[in-house]
Amino acid sequence: DIEYARIERHDKTDDGQRPLIKFRRRNSNKEELIECDFIAGCDGGASKCCRHSIPKDEIRTIRKSYPYSWLSILVDSPPDGHELVYSFDKTNGFALQSLRSPTKSRYHLQVSVDDKLEDWPDERIWSQLNKRLTLKDKSWKLNEGAIIHRALFPIRTSMTIPMQYKRLFLVGDAAHIVPPTAAKGLNVAVKDARILAEAIIDVYDNNTFDKLDNYTDKCLIHISEAEEFANYMTSLLHKLDLSNENNEINEFDEIFQRARQHQFQHSDALRRHIAQMYVS
Structure with missing residues (x-):
């Protein structure tokens, strides 16, 4: 070291x-x-x-910070399936199941940028993951298990030039x-x-x-x-914060987000483009 x-x-x-x-x-x-x-x-x-x-x-470094964080957990249980699972819940926010190994799963939750780890006991984590990820017809649900690691990190972007x-x-x-x-x-x-x-x-x-x-x-x-x-993906899939003083601007962001989500649901060409960008 x-x-x-x-x-x-x-x-x-x-x-x-x-x-x-x-x-x-x-x-x-x-x-x-x-x-x-x-x-x-x-x-x-x-x-x-x-x-x-x-x-x-x-x-010089150009920076942008988003008004939310991710709570990331590593779980001692196998993932349910062999694909990443992205979810947008308009009430609770974003969630993601990512693949870690055949025996362990990684989950991510959108949380407030002001949240601390102690604000998220196991019961609250699983409650929110189930609300955001489980399908309404129960045809797919989470494999819960022991949480062996957890971390909070803000969502941000930067470029140094x-x-x-x-x-x-x-x-x-x-x-x-x-x-x-x-x-x-x-x-x-x-x-x-x-x-x-x-x-x-x-x-x-x-x-x-x-x-x-x-x-x-x-x-x-x-x-x-x-x-x-x-x-684009971040803005598409995260619940927007309409609570601050720029409420009119943020309301437009919500309108634009709904428009993008509608385009994603109904445009084969857009979904192919997103798939190409995702794997490139």
Whole structure:
């Protein structure tokens, strides 16, 4: 395990030497060094290493926070079926059954952004999951079980631009957070990594930096598409908050949401497009 890491040099232009990373392992007083040609910043959105090593006037981060959170639980029971189950309940909100393993299930519930874990005892969790997920004809219902892990996390999105500084290149959550509703986070991170790998190979094979110089612009194409699709899915499936002062604006959002849900229910072309976006 790494106790801390910091980037000392980003490029040869700093002092004529290669990029340099200093780090220390947990339970060790010895500082270790890595010299390299390039740095891939894959340390996630919460890390204080890669993205935070870039001067603030060289990058900017665009953020959006949604007015709700997810309560996520891991349950010691097999999933009922082999598909993800999404649900929108206009009274209670969003719920999702996702697949974890043949013996364990993952569930997510839309909750208030102000809620705490102690607000959600087991009885309330299962009551809400059953209300939101169980079909009216009882042809499909939950496999309840012991809750072995639970967590709350706010739904948010962000993009850091540019995704590169000298010979440091941000990858995945270090550069962008995608709302989880569309399950695109890993897909987008893998696309980032592939584009960066191909660009670095081009440097060694052809001694050209054109692809590396274009890394951010190339990545922003698929990142923007994923962010837009995740925002669409999130807005489509979550109960809206009409309680704040902008009630007139939010009422329009509810009208638009009903229109999108109607389109989804009655348009084969739209459902095919959503399916294509979901798996791409």
